[in-house]
Amino acid sequence: xxAAGESVSCPTCGQPVWxxxxxxxxxSTDLAPAVTSGxxxxxxxxxxxxxxxxxxxxxxxxxxxxxxxxxxxxxxxxELDLVAGVTDKGLRHxxxxxxxxxxxxxxxxxxxxxxxxxxGVSTSSHPDEASxxxxxxxxxxxLAAVRGGSDLGVSSVGAVKAAQKALAELADSARxxxxxxxxxxxxxxxxxxxVTVCWLGDSRAYWIDADGPATSRQLTVDDSIAAELVAxxxxxxxxxxxxxxxxxTGWIGADAGDAQPHVTVFDPQGAGAVLLCSDGLWxxxxxxxxxxxxxxxxxxxxxxxxxxxxxxxxxxxxxxDNVTVVLIPFPPGTRTRPGDTSVIAATDxxxxx
Amino acid sequence: MSQSDFTVEIFQNEYLTAGAREVNSIVTVTAPDxxxxxxxxxxxxxxxxxxxxxxxxxxxHAKIVQARAATQAALDVVRDGVxxxxxxxxxxxxxxxxxxGSLVIASPQTRQAAKQVVGNLRPGGxxxxxxxxxxxxxxxxxxxxxxxxxxLLTDGKNEHxxxxxxxxxxxxCDGVFSCDCRGVGTDWQVAELRRISTALLGTVDIVPDPSGxxxxxxxxxxxxxxxxxxxxxxxxxxxQSAELQFVKQxxxxxxxxxxxxxxxGPQAGxxxxxxWGGGESRDYHVCVQVNAAAVGQEMLASxxxxxxxxQVQGQGLVRAVWTDDEALSTRINANVAHYTGQxxxxxxxxxxxxxxxQGDEEIATAKLxxxxxxxxxxxxxxxxxxxxxxxxxxxxxxGTVRLKKKIxxxxxMALDTRSTKTVRTRK
Numbered sequence: 001x002x003a004a005g006e007s008v009s010c011p012t013c014g015q016p017v018w019x020x021x022x023x024x025x026x027x028s029t030d031l032a033p034a035v036t037s038g039x040x041x042x043x044x045x046x047x048x049x050x051x052x053x054x055x056x057x058x059x060x061x062x063x064x065x066x067x068x069x070x071x072x073x074x075x076x077x078x079e080l081d082l083v084a085g086v087t088d089k090g091l092r093h094x095x096x097x098x099x100x101x102x103x104x105x106x107x108x109x110x111x112x113x114x115x116x117x118x119x120g121v122s123t124s125s126h127p128d129e130a131s132x133x134x135x136x137x138x139x140x141x142x143l144a145a146v147r148g149g150s151d152l153g154v155s156s157v158g159a160v161k162a163a164q165k166a167l168a169e170l171a172d173s174a175r176x177x178x179x180x181x182x183x184x185x186x187x188x189x190x191x192x193x194x195v196t197v198c199w200l201g202d203s204r205a206y207w208i209d210a211d212g213p214a215t216s217r218q219l220t221v222d223d224s225i226a227a228e229l230v231a232x233x234x235x236x237x238x239x240x241x242x243x244x245x246x247x248x249t250g251w252i253g254a255d256a257g258d259a260q261p262h263v264t265v266f267d268p269q270g271a272g273a274v275l276l277c278s279d280g281l282w283x284x285x286x287x288x289x290x291x292x293x294x295x296x297x298x299x300x301x302x303x304x305x306x307x308x309x310x311x312x313x314x315x316x317x318x319x320x321d322n323v324t325v326v327l328i329p330f331p332p333g334t335r336t337r338p339g340d341t342s343v344i345a346a347t348d349x350x351x352x353x
Numbered sequence: 354m355s356q357s358d359f360t361v362e363i364f365q366n367e368y369l370t371a372g373a374r375e376v377n378s379i380v381t382v383t384a385p386d387x388x389x390x391x392x393x394x395x396x397x398x399x400x401x402x403x404x405x406x407x408x409x410x411x412x413x414h415a416k417i418v419q420a421r422a423a424t425q426a427a428l429d430v431v432r433d434g435v436x437x438x439x440x441x442x443x444x445x446x447x448x449x450x451x452x453x454g455s456l457v458i459a460s461p462q463t464r465q466a467a468k469q470v471v472g473n474l475r476p477g478g479x480x481x482x483x484x485x486x487x488x489x490x491x492x493x494x495x496x497x498x499x500x501x502x503x504x505l506l507t508d509g510k511n512e513h514x515x516x517x518x519x520x521x522x523x524x525x526c527d528g529v530f531s532c533d534c535r536g537v538g539t540d541w542q543v544a545e546l547r548r549i550s551t552a553l554l555g556t557v558d559i560v561p562d563p564s565g566x567x568x569x570x571x572x573x574x575x576x577x578x579x580x581x582x583x584x585x586x587x588x589x590x591x592x593q594s595a596e597l598q599f600v601k602q603x604x605x606x607x608x609x610x611x612x613x614x615x616x617x618g619p620q621a622g623x624x625x626x627x628x629w630g631g632g633e634s635r636d637y638h639v640c641v642q643v644n645a646a647a648v649g650q651e652m653l654a655s656x657x658x659x660x661x662x663x664q665v666q667g668q669g670l671v672r673a674v675w676t677d678d679e680a681l682s683t684r685i686n687a688n689v690a691h692y693t694g695q696x697x698x699x700x701x702x703x704x705x706x707x708x709x710x711q712g713d714e715e716i717a718t719a720k721l722x723x724x725x726x727x728x729x730x731x732x733x734x735x736x737x738x739x740x741x742x743x744x745x746x747x748x749x750x751x752g753t754v755r756l757k758k759k760i761x762x763x764x765x766m767a768l769d770t771r772s773t774k775t776v777r778t779r780k
Contacts, residue, residue, distance in 0.1 A: 057653065059670065061653035061670075062653075066591075066593075066652040067652050068651035092649065092676065092677075092678060162387030275582070
């Protein structure tokens, strides 16, 4: 492996490392760790965004004006330089039950970006913890697979299994077998040649072609009653109008039964971006052409901005659900340098609406 | 010795439509069953019985005879070790037992001695309740007891002192002892006794027939003996710039505590609830007006805690969440609806009876009709039965009634005094 660029220092031990090293040779620190929307640490002193009060009750209310302070994951923006994502709790829900995990790493074939989006099933127990645990477990498996040169399709199924296991452990620790924590799942691994998408449930992946809406397409087929009805000949509009349309028929969780994840591999012919999202986005725009129109051209050159645009669109359309959007430009650009990882946990929100 | 805490439960619909400001909640406070064990059940308790000995108590003679018997029966319920006193009330107050204005510790001997003195009480003189209360205050505070309680029995109006003397006496006794008031016969005034019992956190009731006094006195004294802690307060915290609309006890009776607030912090006030017995449970309706926040925002609209002996015991949070989902915001909490109805029921009865006294039959009929409908709807059968003695019910569901031509004074007064009794919801 040839080292590109100049050496920099390991953030842990200070020894020199190369920009395309995954680990520090001296202390084994992961130089490009995965980042997730759930681990934005709370600052030691919190301030009420409404009245600037600093006395906060143990339940998270301002002791002065009574406002509930935003939770750490109410609105989170994550950006690595090959991938970016935004998640927001929306307007109707009291907490964010979506989660995302992003990573960039180096393979023999060059830089790779990967992401996982999970949407906790609201009717299950602790859906917010479920989506976080699942996305964190899965991203570690994918990251190890890329670094180890494993088959990415097989590894994606392995990532779903790891997410399943994390939810089973969550159910055990909280004794929640009656209403097991569960979530939907979608992942994408984007290498210089190929996009590998894996999903279970109704979180989606789309290919946003840099050339425009005409060559963009949806990469996933929902595990939902609506999708099954469409497969049997109903129009999408007719299917979505049914009260049961949003019932998912596949998910991860201790009670998921034998639902199998789906994998699709796709070789893009030119530049573009992979869009991962929860139904909080596609409820308001499920058509790929409409999504591409909003996302381009930022999707390819400024994925964070494109993700923010789509999240803002969902909130302004009603924000009836949590919404998460991740964009991974193709082909993956230059390698993230150690220390470049930036995590923006927007706990200091005023009121963006 | 450790003891469990009071529990505070909140019942509300926290969802508000955009721009809405009023947050209603029902707060159920329950004392732990082992509360009595934590208090020394005998020391620290003082009881006074105030017997009206005005001349009218001799007409009919049964009044004084039954009042003496009821007092003797109540003394038998006073537990050994409890400090007690008996007061005879006329235009002045006279310490009957002990006769030096102090307290005596209950024992078989002292109870016997007191009963003998009570048996010799003779009516003669006027009525000055303010002076009775003042003497009770003096006697009840002559020892070190923390749980202080009095029973006041009268058969007439407060005629032999200026009204302001009673007002002053009530405020002097507020927070010093609790007082249950009873009127025997029908020549006393409900409003006058209610003023005393409300301020002194006790009950008020009519005993139309003197023969009912003994059972009533025994029951009152037994309840008093069951009280384990005094001076329990409901502390209500509200957000800055919020306005507390009201704090009402709504079960077992309606009692508006709004005006009884004592500021206990920059954003908190304490409301007195008096003495509590083990396992006792009461409901409160708290209504607060907050500044509306944006849809999707959540606010702590109030925090309700219980202050027992200066310590916080138990806490409940009242929340407000603004939503544009009408299915959520239009849902009315069943407990809030029920007690709003019970409070309206009490008010309709009092307004209706007042209108009838003023000779306004139209308003009286409308108000009492509304009361009949509310009592029927909420399953408050006791109140419905009392109402049926004052009005002829044509259709309870719609509240169609006719005022009875002739109403027994005792029935009217019973309806008035018991108008505040509520029924609880099934939670």
